[in-house]
Amino acid sequence: MAETLLSVRDLKVHFPIGKGLLTGAKGTVKAVDGVSFDLKPGETLGIVGESGCGKSTLGRAILRLTKPTAGTVVWLGQDFFGLDKATLRQARRELQIIFQDPLASLDPRMTVGAIIARPLRTFHPDLKKAELDARVKEAMAQVGLAPEMMRRYPHEFSGGQCQRIGIARAMILRPKLIICDEPVSALDVSIQAQIINLLRKLQAELGLSLLFISHNLSVVRHISHRVMVLYLGKIMELAERDAFYANPMHPYSKALISAIPLPDPKAERARERVMLQGDLPSPLDPPKGCRFCTRCPMVQDVCHSTEPPLAPRADGRLVACHFV
Amino acid sequence: MPLIRTNADLAARQAATPILSVRDLTVDFKLEHGMMRAVDGVSFDVRRGEVLGIVGESGSGKSQILMAAMGLTAINGRCSGSVTFEGEEILNAAPDLLDKIRGSSMSMIFQDPMTSLNPYMRVVDQLTEVLVAHQGKSRQEAVDIAVEMLERVRIPGARRRISLYPHEFSGGMRQRVMIAMALLCRPALLFADEPTTALDVTVQAQILDLLNGLVHELNAAVVIVTHDLGVIARMCDRVIVLYGGRIMEEAAVDDLFEAPRHPYSQGLMAATPRLDDNTAHDLRTIPGSPRALVGQINGCPFAPRCERRIERCTAETPALLRGAGGRAAACHLVMP
Numbered sequence: 001m002a003e004t005l006l007s008v009r010d011l012k013v014h015f016p017i018g019k020g021l022l023t024g025a026k027g028t029v030k031a032v033d034g035v036s037f038d039l040k041p042g043e044t045l046g047i048v049g050e051s052g053c054g055k056s057t058l059g060r061a062i063l064r065l066t067k068p069t070a071g072t073v074v075w076l077g078q079d080f081f082g083l084d085k086a087t088l089r090q091a092r093r094e095l096q097i098i099f100q101d102p103l104a105s106l107d108p109r110m111t112v113g114a115i116i117a118r119p120l121r122t123f124h125p126d127l128k129k130a131e132l133d134a135r136v137k138e139a140m141a142q143v144g145l146a147p148e149m150m151r152r153y154p155h156e157f158s159g160g161q162c163q164r165i166g167i168a169r170a171m172i173l174r175p176k177l178i179i180c181d182e183p184v185s186a187l188d189v190s191i192q193a194q195i196i197n198l199l200r201k202l203q204a205e206l207g208l209s210l211l212f213i214s215h216n217l218s219v220v221r222h223i224s225h226r227v228m229v230l231y232l233g234k235i236m237e238l239a240e241r242d243a244f245y246a247n248p249m250h251p252y253s254k255a256l257i258s259a260i261p262l263p264d265p266k267a268e269r270a271r272e273r274v275m276l277q278g279d280l281p282s283p284l285d286p287p288k289g290c291r292f293c294t295r296c297p298m299v300q301d302v303c304h305s306t307e308p309p310l311a312p313r314a315d316g317r318l319v320a321c322h323f324v
Numbered sequence: 325m326p327l328i329r330t331n332a333d334l335a336a337r338q339a340a341t342p343i344l345s346v347r348d349l350t351v352d353f354k355l356e357h358g359m360m361r362a363v364d365g366v367s368f369d370v371r372r373g374e375v376l377g378i379v380g381e382s383g384s385g386k387s388q389i390l391m392a393a394m395g396l397t398a399i400n401g402r403c404s405g406s407v408t409f410e411g412e413e414i415l416n417a418a419p420d421l422l423d424k425i426r427g428s429s430m431s432m433i434f435q436d437p438m439t440s441l442n443p444y445m446r447v448v449d450q451l452t453e454v455l456v457a458h459q460g461k462s463r464q465e466a467v468d469i470a471v472e473m474l475e476r477v478r479i480p481g482a483r484r485r486i487s488l489y490p491h492e493f494s495g496g497m498r499q500r501v502m503i504a505m506a507l508l509c510r511p512a513l514l515f516a517d518e519p520t521t522a523l524d525v526t527v528q529a530q531i532l533d534l535l536n537g538l539v540h541e542l543n544a545a546v547v548i549v550t551h552d553l554g555v556i557a558r559m560c561d562r563v564i565v566l567y568g569g570r571i572m573e574e575a576a577v578d579d580l581f582e583a584p585r586h587p588y589s590q591g592l593m594a595a596t597p598r599l600d601d602n603t604a605h606d607l608r609t610i611p612g613s614p615r616a617l618v619g620q621i622n623g624c625p626f627a628p629r630c631e632r633r634i635e636r637c638t639a640e641t642p643a644l645l646r647g648a649g650g651r652a653a654a655c656h657l658v659m660p
Contacts, residue, residue, distance in 0.1 A: 050524035051495075158613040188381035189551065190610035190629075193595035197606045215524070218597040222607060245599070259529035261554030263596050265577045268557045275533070276526045278480075279496045295526075 003076075005176060005209050006039040006062070011071035013054070013061045017284060029283045031057040033233035034071070036310075041176065044203060044210040046224030046241075048217055048256070052283050053230040055213045059179045062211070063095055064088065076176075093123055096170035100182035102162035106154040113150030116140065116168045123173060139168040143198060160191035167198065177209045184219060196222055217260055221245055229253050232283055232291040235310055239317035249313065249324045252292045290321070298323055342369035343513055343545045344393070349405040349415070351388045351397060351569075362388045364569035364625075365405070367644075372512065375539065375546040377560035377577070379553060379592075381614045385569035386549045390515045394432055395422040409513065427458040431506040435518035437498035441490040441505075448486040451505055458509065473504040477534055496527035503531070507538055514539060516548045520555065532558055553596050557581060562650070565589045568614075568625025571644050573660075574652040585651070585658045588626045624655070632657055 013032040032054040039045055047055045060066040062073055064080065073080040075091060083091060096119075099105040106115055116136045120127065127135075137147040143164040154162055163183060170178050180199065184192040200223060202208055214220050220227060227244045229237045229252065237250040248254045255274045262268055276295045281287055287294045293303040302322055310320040351363040363385040370376045380386040392403045395417065407415040409425060434440040442450055451473070452466035461469065467486070474482035477500040490498055499519070506514060519535065520528040536559060539546050548559055556563055556577065563580050565573040565588065573586040584590045594608035612629040624630070627637040636656050646652045647660030 050526065160613050188614060189553075189592060190381060190595045191613055193597070193607035193609045196597065197609060200606060216597075217525075218599045218601075221599060221601070222597045222603050241603075255526055257599065259525040260599055261529075261532070261552070261558040262599060263553035263557050263581065263593065264598075264600075265557040265560075265581050267600070268554075273529065275529060277530075279494045279527060280524070 003041070004038045004074075005041045005043075005076060007072075007074040008038075008062065009036045009072045009074070011035045011058070011061060011073065012069045013057050013066055014069040027284050030233050030286065031283065032061060032068075035230075035233075035235055036071075037228060037235070037238060039177070039209055039211065041209055042203070042207040043226065044212055044224045046220035046227045047211060047213045047230060048215065048220050048227060049230035050215060050256075050280060052232070052280055054233040054283075055215075055230050056181050058230070059097065059181050059211060059213050063092065063097060063179060065097075090123075093119075093173045094176045095179065096173065096175040096177070097179040097181060098163070098166045098170050098183050100185050102159050102166055102186065103154060105166055106162060108154055111151050111153060112140075112145075112157070112165055115154070115165060116172055119169060119173050135172060136168075139172040142171060142202065143168045144194075158191070159187050160194060163187065163191075163195050164198070167195075167202075171202065174206075175208070177211065179211045179213070181213045182215070183212075185214065185216065192219070199223060217257060229256065232281070232286045234291055235318065235320060236292065237317065237319050238310070239319075240315075243315055243317060249317065249319045250292075250321050251296050251298050251324075255295075255297070340371045342371050343410055344370045344547070345406070345408045346389070346393065347406040347408075349389065349392060349403065349407060351385070351392050352402045352404075353398070354400045354402070362401075362569055363392065366566075366569070366571055367405075368564060368571070368574065370513070370545045370547055372545050373540075373543045374562065375548060375560045377556040377563045378547065378549045378566055379551065379556050379563060380566035381551060381592075383568075383614050384566040386566050387517050388569075389566075390432065390517055390547065390549055394426065394430070394515060395419075424458075427454050428509050429511055430513045430515075431509060431511040432515040432517065433499075433502050433506045433519045435521055437495070437502045437522070438490065440502065441498065443490055446487055446489055447493075447501055451486070451501075451508060454505075454509055470504070470508065473508050474501070476538070477501075477504045477507075478530075479504075496523055496531070499523060499527075499531055500534070503535060503538070507542070510542055512542075512544055514544050514546045516546065518550055519548065521550070521552070528555075535559070553581075553593065565592070570625055570641075570654060571652070572626065572654055574644075574650070576650055579649065579651060585660065586653045586655050587630050587632050587657070591629075591631075 011032055012034055014028045014030050017027050017029055035058060049055050057066055061068045113136050116139055117132050120132060120135055140147050145164050184195050203210060212223055224241050226240055228235055231252050237253045248257050255276045258274045274297060278295055281294055289305050290303045290308055293299050308320045308322045310318045312318055347367045349363055349366045353360045353362055366389060378386045391397050393407050397403055403415055406413060448467060451470040455461045455466035455469055471482050471486055474486060479485060479497060479500050520531050560577050563575060563577050564571050567588050572588045584593055591610040595610055597607055610629050623638040623640060624642050627633050642654045642656045644652050644654040645660050651660045653660040
């Protein structure tokens with residue numbers, strides 16, 4: 001068994017809301033509310049959920065880009081939240097992130113070469129120009145960008161190419177983990193496929209671990225080893241990929257999968273759907289008991305009063321539901 | 325419930341007179357650095373009771389087709405060709421005529437409800453405006469009709485919530501308000517531009533169901549523009565695949581998904597990750613990226629990215645050839 005790369009325990013991120021001068025805090029949004037999981041080297045964990053489920057906040061809190069309220073993150077045996085600023089900076093070399101909007105996450109006034117070199121220059125200020133250039137070219141080649149494009153600016157590139165630049169920038173420090181926050185959501189289908197294949201290739205060749213945050217369950221299926229389903233800041237189900245897609249157990253997982261229209265008209269017409277009623281409840285005021293109880297087709301009295309624990313099932317997956 | 329599409333149904337529908345006919349529609353935009361052709365000679369028909377899907381990637385011109393038909397092309401745009409609604413020419417028509425048609429028999433659902441509802445107006449005023457102005461209803465009658473329509477799109481507490489402002493609704497609820505607004509005049513023709521793209525999947529499923537039921541009931545003709553092949557499969561009877569402002573392929577929905585013939589349609593389908601797919605292999609990709617539409621080009625717009633390209637493809641634009649079963653394709657290498 002490989003050692004654990006990342007170990008997250010009972011992570012919580014709460015945001016105070018409406019903190020006015022006279023009124024004080026009106027409440028808290030519990031964006032992430034007690035999330036625990038482990039990640040092994042070379043593993044991709046897909047994190048899925050709808051808007052407001054806390055998936056992006058979870059990714060940012062692991063990197064400490066957002067201050068967590070409680071919980072621990074252990075990175076290679078080291079308590080990440082206990083680190084002082086200087087040590088945290090050093091440790092962050094090995095954890096990188098790529099963002100959803102490829103163009104907005106690149107400085108428009110910097111050349112592509114400078115953008116990609118930036119992390120390397122920050123951590124190795126003594127590197128010679130020739131060496132820096134060589135590493136930039138290597139990173140560009142890795143993500144399928146022609147090294148001649150080094151001197152160009154981000155606006156000269158298409159969305160897919162900008163995302164490749166973002167990936168090259170994340171790769172240049174040779175990290176062990178990349179957090180991918182909706183990396184293909186802004187891209188056209190034909191480009192999305194190129195980026196998914198690229199991430200798959202980098203992972204297989206370099207043994208990278210990925211936390212792949214996405215609302216798109218079809219994309220997640222193509223890249224993940226395990227899948228985590230979040231709903232209003234809590235894990236509903238955490239399972240091996242194939243087991244999950246063959247037989248989603250939590251009623252919310254079932255509804256999510258059945259809501260996605262398949263690109264196949266005959267299959268679509270034959271499909272039985274689990275249709276959810278209503279919208280996501282406000283994260284300011286999540287339902288008591290099970291958070292999914294207001295929309296759950298299997299809801300019983302106990303769901304309104306008692307929160308189900310995230311408990312292991314026969315095949316090893318974790319499900320938070322009283323009735324599966 | 326999904327629409328029932330028997331061959332007899334489809335055949336009967338094809339025999340009916342089209343409600344909307346688009347012929348050789350071309351839309352050009354004047355930009356700082358020259359002219360850009362967004363739509364390049366597009367022709368199609370839509371009949372009542374039929375849902376036509378237009379699928380394409382960004383820059384394919386799919387939204388501009390709807391904007392031109394609605395008379396909403398931006399000020400730097402110029403449309404040519406012909407768009408007839410129930411036999412009447414509406415392309416570049418006078419504002420009076422367009423206002424009359426848009427308020428009574430043709431309407432549109434936009435992608436982003438927050439930017440297409442007026443944030444300063446209560447929902448009730450936005451909804452009743454069209455009924456008072458076009459159908460001569462009294463204010464009270466109009467409010468009753470509007471409340472009923474909000475109930476139809478399943479907005480809970482419609483009578484109370486109709487007095488709210490758009491920002492007081494969630495994204496899914498706002499999209500319902502837009503659908504209610506578009507259907508209020510019981511249109512014969514409905515355009516929907518990425519109607520569910522901004523929504524979460526569980527809400528998207530509700531909205532698509534709702535839309536399906538309502539257009540079926542009104543026996544309206546519908547044109548849905550989307551980049552999502554799943555939405556096409558779920559909603560449409562017939563599909564147009566658009567690339568670089570031109571129609572690449574047109575077919576009945578089952579035919580297209582069963583056997584796409586144009587290399588671009590084939591590439592698009594193979595590149596789409598599927599929920600029910602085996603994941604051992606890489607996704608098929610289309611090399612390069614969608615072309616930036618500047619100036620006019622010779623040849624097939626997809627040629628630079630096409631793996632089956634021959635010399636003729638870059639020299640001569642393939643015509644859209646129509647074949648049996650309502651299929652059409654624009655490619656030198658395939659017969660429709």
